[in-house]
Amino acid sequence: MSLTALIDYESGNLHSAEKAFQKMAADLGEGTVVVTSDADVVARADRVVLPGDGAFPACAAALRGTGGLYEALVEAVEVKGRPFLGICVGMQLMATWGREYSDTPGLDWVGGQVVPIAPSDPKLKVPHMGWNDLVLGAAHPVFDGIASGDHTYFVHSYHFEVADPALRLAHVDYGGDVTAVIGTGTMLGMQFHPEKSQDVGLRMIRNFLTWTP
């Protein structure tokens, strides 16, 4: 029985993510999904999900400040190579730097920085909020059953500028390219909320739960 840990570092609404992952695990008939702030649970999880809403510095501080969670996360993902999914700010924390309010170091799993969205069209509002259509840039098992043109739900004011274009697996257009999915090795990140993106999002969650990199 595989264990998927959703890390609770007191950042945002975990209920929706928990329910979406549990629904997909139930559909697959395999695996347990838990929301946890216990470093020991993260350390023995088979898959790790880092959700998150809010500001980069606050989220980074919360993650680093909570009873060994940060160390357990790094151990599980960097050392043991457990499949990892970051969602929204959880994805942004994979960057080298966050430039929100102040310069904050991230996990540096995917080189790049998180900077304010600056649409070329001044009429476009920020936050980038709502459904946008994905442009897939690379093949990946998480995109099984997903095609360019499928919509996912975004809500964010900062976006991930990826240093190596090969690690940007999908983007959307919002007065310029906005990174939607990043990935390297056993790590994945989604700027949108798969748990709020109806069938398309649930499909990607399901794909993540069956992904064996």
Place this chain on the structure above:
Amino acid sequence: MLKTRIIPCLDVADGRVVKGVNFVDLVDAGDPVAAAQAYDAAGADELCFLDIHATHENRGTMFDLVRRTAEQCFIPLTVGGGVRSVADVRALLLAGADKVSFNSAAVADPDVLSRAADQFGSQCIVCAIDAKTVSPGKWEIFTHGGRKPTGIDAVEFAHTAATKGAGEILVTSMDRDGTRAGFNLPLTRAISDAVPIPVIASGGVGTLDHLVDGVTEGGASAVLAASIFHFGDFTIAQAKAHMAAAGIPMRLT
């Protein structure tokens, strides 16, 4: 390209939908969770629950509704009505709301928006503004369900709310609400032009052209409606097809 959102709004009192929802297949049209599921399946882009009594006694009922909806619906849910404090926001987010809407409390103390946004992020803080026309091109905020004038200019307040940290503004025209005469377009446009954040138009939708006008003339990023969907005048799919035919980018499912 970002799509314009259609948001059905359910007025809830004591755990039941107040205006009623006429769906063919709905066994219990008064159950907000069943209605939410039907709208989710019909292709709604977001959902909104408005707790219209919002007494202290029925808060538990609302949390339960939000929790049960979040277990079944995988689209964003905004909850408003009676939200006064950062603690209220936290409780609703924990129950499963994705966004929480302030109304009267933000008018009384705009700093509550800052406190909530600092803790949970602007993306989940909506500021609802209920305004009435007081003279041509001037709109005043009314609170407490439209009964209490405040003397506050709606457009100026929208700007303040955005500055304080609201991530979205929900503009309801009290003159138009329930009339089916269409959104108050000058009000919607004035607020949309005044703030850098998305604006949801609300109040007065009677036809599908009204939805189009809210976007093309009002400048709204999203349109909210209740009656035309609840009473089965139009489906979400019809509304989306109509708006798409008018050249508005829509998520067609």
